[in-house]
Amino acid sequence: MTSVQLYDTTLRDGAQREGISFSVVDKLHIAQKLDEMGIRFIEGGWPGSNPKDIEFFEKAKSLALSNSMLVAFGSTRRAKAKAETDANLSALANAGVKAVTIVGKSSELQVTQVLETTLEENLSMIADSIRYLKAKGLTVFFDAEHFFDGFKANRDYSLRCLTTATEAGADCLVLCDTNGGSLPNEVTTAVEAAKGVTAIPLGIHAHNDSELGVANTLAAVNAGVSQVQGTINGYGERCGNANLCSIIPALKLKMNIDCITDEQLAKLTEVSRYVSEVANLTSDAHLPYVGSSAFSHKAGLHVSGLVKWAQSYQHLDPSQVGNTQRVLVSELSGKRNIIYKAKELGLNLPPQGKEAQKLLEQVKLLESHGFQYDNAEASFELLVHRAKPDYQPLFELVDFMVVVEKRRRQPTRESLEEMLSEAMVKVRVGIEVMHTAAEGNGPVNALDQALRKALLQLYPSLAIVKLVDYKVRILEESIGTESQVRVVIESSDGVEQWRTVGSSTNIIEASWLALADSLEYWLLKHKERLPGKV
Numbered sequence: 156m157t158s159v160q161l162y163d164t165t166l167r168d169g170a171q172r173e174g175i176s177f178s179v180v181d182k183l184h185i186a187q188k189l190d191e192m193g194i195r196f197i198e199g200g201w202p203g204s205n206p207k208d209i210e211f212f213e214k215a216k217s218l219a220l221s222n223s224m225l226v227a228f229g230s231t232r233r234a235k236a237k238a239e240t241d242a243n244l245s246a247l248a249n250a251g252v253k254a255v256t257i258v259g260k261s262s263e264l265q266v267t268q269v270l271e272t273t274l275e276e277n278l279s280m281i282a283d284s285i286r287y288l289k290a291k292g293l294t295v296f297f298d299a300e301h302f303f304d305g306f307k308a309n310r311d312y313s314l315r316c317l318t319t320a321t322e323a324g325a326d327c328l329v330l331c332d333t334n335g336g337s338l339p340n341e342v343t344t345a346v347e348a349a350k351g352v353t354a355i356p357l358g359i360h361a362h363n364d365s366e367l368g369v370a371n372t373l374a375a376v377n378a379g380v381s382q383v384q385g386t387i388n389g390y391g392e393r394c395g396n397a398n399l400c401s402i403i404p405a406l407k408l409k410m411n412i413d414c415i416t417d418e419q420l421a422k423l424t425e426v427s428r429y430v431s432e433v434a435n436l437t438s439d440a441h442l443p444y445v446g447s448s449a450f451s452h453k454a455g456l457h458v459s460g461l462v463k464w465a466q467s468y469q470h471l472d473p474s475q476v477g478n479t480q481r482v483l484v485s486e487l488s489g490k491r492n493i494i495y496k497a498k499e500l501g502l503n504l505p506p507q508g509k510e511a512q513k514l515l516e517q518v519k520l521l522e523s524h525g526f527q528y529d530n531a532e533a534s535f536e537l538l539v540h541r542a543k544p545d546y547q548p549l550f551e552l553v554d555f556m557v558v559v560e561k562r563r564r565q566p567t568r569e570s571l572e573e574m575l576s577e578a579m580v581k582v583r584v585g586i587e588v589m590h591t592a593a594e595g596n597g598p599v600n601a602l603d604q605a606l607r608k609a610l611l612q613l614y615p616s617l618a619i620v621k622l623v624d625y626k627v628r629i630l631e632e633s634i635g636t637e638s639q640v641r642v643v644i645e646s647s648d649g650v651e652q653w654r655t656v657g658s659s660t661n662i663i664e665a666s667w668l669a670l671a672d673s674l675e676y677w678l679l680k681h682k683e684r685l686p687g688k689v
């Protein structure tokens with residue numbers, strides 16, 4: 156079995172997608188997930204280009220990565236300048252990582268038209284920059300930008316860029332299809348030519364503008380590259396980058412190329428959905444391998460085939476990539492999923508018992524109302540508990556009222572207008588009913604404050620629970636402000652983090668449900684430590 160090193164650039168190139176804006180915390184979370192899945196290299200960002208990325212590399216030092224190595228990204232030195240005094244290169248050298256990637260032009264036209272310098276100066280920029288970083292003891296990957304387009308126009312010059320980088324001591328030359336316009340056969344030809352001029356490992360970095368990002372990557376691997384760059388879910392500028400969620404299973408399951416373990420591959424679907432959630436993008440149901448519809452079967456003929464032979468209408472066993480088959484007419488598979496999920500949470504449901512059936516019906520009903528539990532396991536766990544006949548809720552929401560008001564502090568001065576939110580809640584704990592009111596900087600914040608005010612009287616330890624993230628997703632985009640919305644809240648007590656979900660056509664109600672679940676979940680988990688006032 157040959158092997159390939161996986162290189163993820165979701166945090167740098169992936170973040171270029173319109174609509175994505177990862178916070179430093181988001182990036183740290185994603186890096187952790189990629190590490191769990193065994194990605195060899197994680198490109199964390201461009202420390203020379205923005206302070207957020209410098210902060211990421213600073214904070215990333217405390218990440219305990221067991222499989223991955225963080226890589227900082229930058230570019231070759233400026234034209235007619237010195238590598239030693241280049242701010243971007245020194246940011247790379249000071250990022251606190253052991254490996255860096257620098258991008259440099261490898262196309263004649265890009266050098267003359269865009270960089271506006273001479274072909275010789277570009278070669279010096281490549282050589283000087285690599286030598287500088289090698290002298291700092293770093294592993295250096297060279298991204299040969301526009302390599303394939305350059306190769307088509309002036310083959311000799313593009314190959315000279317590679318030999319220059321080789322002589323300067325680069326550890327891997329990554330051939331980039333920057334504009335994403337190449338075809339697989341062109342990639343094969345160019346990779347073979349590159350192999351003819353250098354003995355050091357080659358890599359591939361493909362974009363998806365011709366919907367060939369994955370195909371071009373696999374063609375390059377077949378032609379002999381050993382580093383594969385891409386992003387989770389194919390996120391990236393324009394039409395995206397080569398999608399690692401499709402590349403990884405193709406390499407491992409179809410080409411028999413080692414890149415991650417079987418157990419790590421089984422996390423692929425989870426990682427895909429996790430990253431889409433953090434990116435606050437709806438996870439695409441129809442993504443190959445990892446989409447929720449990738450193995451769903453509706454046609455009667457297919458279903459009857461599947462009953463006889465599981466793989467009759469599937470190209471692989473979905474569990475290999477952590478996905479599940481969905482037979483839309485079968486209740487049985489749903490019940491098994493529920494039992495399986497409950498078991499993962501350490502809750503045993505007897506397969507023949509009423510609880511599993513009740514829970515299944517509940518989940519189906521709630522999912523049809525917009526709830527989704529893939530990314531809100533705390534809410535799912537609560538559902539499992541609530542399905543038990545002897546479950547005693549730690550509190551019950553009786554009702555609430557929220558007032559949002561726009562006021563002027565002084566009638567003559569418009570600049571002093573302010574928005575005021577106030578919430579009143581009624582909560583029952585045991586036989587006691589409590590009324591509280593609180594103000595907040597918005598309706599959800601006011602509700603949160605009022606609910607806490609009530610519960611803190613009985614459960615003071617709840618004070619450590621903080622809301623760390625709040626995301627709202629519109630579920631039916633065409634209906635505008637009348638749409639069903641899903642709210643996912645992430646909470647933390649400083650040790651553990653958990654996510655809860657609420658859904659409604661009313662954003663306040665959706666938020667309220669997610670908030671209440673968040674607090675009930677924590678109370679349930681720490682029941683033993685609470686005063687016996689339940």
Ligand SMILES: [Zn+2]
Nearest residue numbers: 168333360362
């Ligand atoms: Zn790129």
